[in-house]
Amino acid sequence: MxxxxxxxxxxxxxxxxxxxxxxxxxxxxxxxxxxxxxxxxxxxxxxxxxxxxxxxxxxxxxxxxxxxxxxxxxxxxxxxxxxxxxxxxxxxxxxxxxxxxxxxxxxxxxxxxxxxxxxxxxxxxxxxxxxxxxxxxxxxxxxxxxxxxxxxxxxxxxxxxxxxxxxxxxxxxxxxxxxxxxxxxxxxxxxxxxxxxxxxxxxxxxxxxxxxxxxxxxxxxxxxxxxxxxxxxxxxxxxxxxxxxxxxxxxxxxxxxxxxxxxxxxxxxxxxxxxxxxxxxxxxxxxxxxxxxxxxxxxxxxxxxxxxxxxxxxxxxxxxxxxxxxxxxxxKITPEIKDEPAAKTVQLEGGIHLQGVTFTYPHTGITALKEVNLQVQPGQKVAVIGRTGSGKSTLAQLLIRMYDPQEGKVMLDTHDVRYMHLEQLRSQISYVPQDVFLFSDSIANNIRFGDPAASLQAVQQAARQASVEKDILGFSDGFDTAIGERGVTLSGGQKQRISIARALIKNPDIMIFDDCLSAVDARTEKEIIGNLYAYLKNKTAVIITHRIFSLFEFDKIIVLDEGRIVEEGTHDELLSLNGYYAELYARQQSGDEESITE
Missing domain, CATH: 1.20.1560.10 (ABC transporter type 1, transmembrane domain)
Structure with a gap:
């Protein structure tokens, strides 16, 4: 008993x-x-x-x-x-x-x-x-x-x-x-x-x-x-x-x-x-x-x-x-990530500061980040580039405090995220994950998940900014179309763009995009980037990608390799270093030229 x-x-x-x-x-x-x-x-x-x-x-x-x-x-x-x-x-x-x-x-x-x-x-x-x-x-x-x-x-x-x-x-x-x-x-x-x-x-x-x-x-x-x-x-x-x-x-x-x-x-x-x-x-x-x-x-x-x-x-x-x-x-299991007794409510301005952050996944023992230092001013646009397994997604998850680092601090503005109320912290950040998840509901409700009180006009505007409105209107039921479990009736690109629309309708000051354009074609990618550039004008944005967006003017680009920042600077500064970024850019340009030739 x-x-x-x-x-x-x-x-x-x-x-x-x-x-x-x-x-x-x-x-x-x-x-x-x-x-x-x-x-x-x-x-x-x-x-x-x-x-x-x-x-x-x-x-x-x-x-x-x-x-x-x-x-x-x-x-x-x-x-x-x-x-x-x-x-x-x-x-x-x-x-x-x-x-x-x-x-x-x-x-x-x-x-x-x-x-x-x-x-x-x-x-x-x-x-x-x-x-x-x-x-x-x-x-x-x-x-x-x-x-x-x-x-x-x-x-x-x-x-x-x-x-x-x-x-x-x-x-x-x-x-x-x-x-x-x-x-x-x-x-x-x-x-x-x-x-x-x-x-x-x-x-x-x-x-x-x-x-x-x-x-x-x-x-x-x-x-x-x-x-x-x-x-x-x-x-x-x-x-x-x-x-x-x-x-x-x-x-x-x-x-x-x-x-x-x-x-x-x-x-x-x-x-x-x-x-x-x-x-x-x-x-x-x-x-x-x-x-x-x-x-x-x-x-x-x-x-x-x-x-x-x-x-x-x-x-x-x-x-x-x-x-x-x-x-x-x-x-009886208590979450490791929870509100601390001294947690406080903070209104964020958009600054991001990582101080000597080292993180090891507890269930695998893999060290994903090693002594990472990063400073992003409010309103800046930052690209995070690196090979698979270099720690890009881990960086994003630390910013929304899905995990806590074993060493160092993750700061938003001047506040350690460990001492901010979790709900209030995450409500001020939009995060588009690499692994898109859609609910078995209508398209409108999936977009409205970012802001349950949003009107249909706001939903349509977010879909337009994510370049998915035309696709949605092509369905027989439009925004009321039921998409099935995990969005099984949609293509990979459509799911990614609906996920982006969900993040945009939230309208926060900090936005994190984790390789969220991998399943869209080049033309749609350019259209989305153009829309995002205007939308993110006064917002802090962290865009994680394995590709270089030449049409997007980033304030800072960091290159991760094996959990460390190996290169950091603007597009021109990184090209002058003639390192990993320059090599990736050259391969990408060569691939573009080949595709154009073909």
Whole structure:
């Protein structure tokens, strides 16, 4: 139960539903236990009046006696029916409160997990598979809900029913009660032993289910790669192997349940036999009446469901504990990138200063930046050029504080980004990532993601500046066109330009473009660069690229190689150095000339 203790705050938040649910449970049980009491009274009434009825069988009083007795039996019959209906009504209210409570807890728990995911840093998502994250917020939460609702409902009903029924049985005959309940110690040991097995198997099942979800998610996301390499069969076998492991574990748990439930039913059967056998001798000895024996048999049968539900509750509780343990593991992880206690709100002007920045990726150990020093004044345009793996994207992610450097400082204006509010920091910077991501929504809403309050006119203006408006208007639904998951219906260039439009509509003072024109043709690239040059007139811009934009006049160009700045200056200054930049420019010009010649 130590893992499930994390749910106590949710129970407190829904305490009135819980209290009402338990109250309705108690009322329902009280009405249900009146029924065997009335059955006892009927049997005793029959036993007491049977001899008298036989004596009157040859007299004129026989009819009157039978009529009176019939009315008494009718009263008891109607009373038993009324109590049954009342018991059922409060049972309905019990379900309406406790099951509804579990749905509220499920809602709150899913939101807590989702919000926690939102707060985690990029390293967390690199270390955990998407399928596993999805499994914990869906399958694991569903298992926990079964504990917070049905398990609580069955457990409370079981406990209250056992306490009340055992009390009533002791009032009738303690010795017979002792014999009737004698199988319980065996039952308790059985439950304890089986619970441990169920908990262990449930943990394994949930882990294997997460693996299946991860495999499926990766296969769906990478279906183009799977098809292009003709790996459908291999992918299918991989999924089949994972499914087989899950199936075998599930069958193993089902076998445990299959043995557990009949064993508990056997214990109940033994109790019924002992009740009838020992109770019969008690009736013969005159210690109890026939009505008491009938009452006892009904009590034992009333206890059958509670005792059988012990196994069900134990199974649900153990599965929920295993799932909540997995959830707690994630909820206990604190993000490395978070607001510091001394974090403050700052209005940025656009200055960027890196002082001796060294950064190593914690999950790979690769040092991406080494002692980088950079100074950019507000309003300047800076190009960052370098080979693949030189640290260009890492530099961009440090500026928006996706990571913190191990050494040195990242400063915006005169403020260390570690002591700025994250939300306020990122709200003042537009970042166009190298890996474009579009949501399964309309084109307008994907652009409006940069500014949810933007009007349609602003969306159209941003699309025009990103040179994608003509493409959008060419679709049958225009800006309302649904683009599918990850923008699957669009070309690579269209996705990049919509991503640029999303950044432009935000209209910040600092903009970072991370190789965001790699999928567009030369003519579109020139058009976008022309639009950006006018748009970025008074803004600070960092443009990361592997190509040289000769049409864009940069205030500063830096060249990264193996995480270090090896060249820095203007276009003309770097050409005069005759280094990597000059070599890249010469190759690019040669390639342009060749393409023109062709």
């Amino acid at each position: 130590k893992h499930l203790a994390a749910l106590n705050k949710y129970f407190m938040a829904n305490k009135w539903r819980l209290i009402l649910g338990l109250l309705f449970t108690a009322i329902s049980i009280v009405f249900s236990v009146f029924q065997p009491i009335m059955v006892r009274q009927i049997f005793d009434l029959l036993s007491l009046n049977l001899d008298e009825y036989r004596l009157l069988s040859d007299t004129s009083l026989k009819g009157a006696f039978r009529a009176d007795f019939s009315r008494i039996l009718a009263f008891y019959g109607v009373s038993i029916l009324a109590f049954a209906l009342l018991s059922g009504f409060f049972l309905f209210l019990q379900r309406q409160t406790l099951i509804v409570m579990s749905r509220h807890i499920e809602f709150d728990l899913k939101n807590e997990i989702y919000q926690h995911y939102q707060k985690m840093d990029l390293n967390f998502f690199k270390m955990h598979r998407t399928g596993d994250l999805m499994s914990r917020i869906t399958e694991d939460v569903s298992r926990v809900r079964m504990y917070a609702g049905p398990a609580i409902m069955y457990a409370s009903r079981t406990l209250l029913l056992i306490v009340i029924v055992v009390y009533l049985m002791l009032e009738v005959n303690p010795l017979l009660t002792l014999y009737t309940l004698s199988p319980l110690p065996v039952l308790a040991l059985m439950i304890y032993y089986v619970n441990k097995i169920i908990h262990r198997k449930s943990e394994k099942i949930q882990a294997e289910l997460s693996n299946i979800t991860s495999i499926a998610q990766e296969s769906y996301s990478g279906i183009r790669v799977i098809k292009s390499y003709v790996q459908e069969d291999a992918s299918g076998r991989h999924f089949e192997d994972a499914s087989e492991a899950y199936k075998q574990s599930s069958i193993s748990l089902a076998k445990t349940d299959a043995l557990f439930q009949p064993a508990m039913a056997l214990m109940i059967g033994v109790s019924v036999i002992l009740t009838i056998f020992i109770g019969g001798f008690q009736v013969i000895a005159g210690n109890i009446t026939v009505g008491n024996l009938a009452e006892f048999v009904i009590y034992v049968n009333m206890l059958m469901f509670p005792f059988l539900s012990i196994g069900l509750v134990a199974t649900m509780t153990q599965r929920a504990a295993a799932s909540q343990q997995r959830i707690n593991e994630f909820l």
